[in-house]
Amino acid sequence: MFLSNYRGWVVVASLIVCISTWIAVERTKLGIYPRVATENPVLVQAFGINVPRMITLIHAFGVVRTRSRFCHAARWSASLTFFTSRRCIMRCWASS
Known part of the structure; x- marks a missing residue:
């Protein structure tokens, strides 16, 4: 299978975006707070988050x-x- 340079970069860029989004959602407070807020908003409000x-x-x-x-x-x-x-x-x- 042959990929042009453009398509190869698109695949690589897409993988980078997907992996970085997954890491942000799973490993940082940016992803943890919304997940906890959907399950138990009172707990997150106790931490001072609106x-x-x-x-x-x-x-x-x-x-x-x-x-x-x-x-x-x-x-x-x-x-x-x-x-x-x-x-x-x-x-x-x-x-x-």
Whole structure:
């Protein structure tokens, strides 16, 4: 199987992103607090963490990150239509 240099770098970059995300979620406080907050929010609030604000910020970050990535990719590839809504793609095509 032959991979071009570009595709090889894409595979390597994807693996790095996946592994670093897994490490961040499993091994740091950044990942531990949200997991504990979903199971026992009272315990996390006892540590002085504002659980509603933390959950809101996590969801907002995910929405912004997902929307910007899919809209950016939609400009370059029409094959991503099954990942995003047609409205998002139309806005991206219109804005480029």
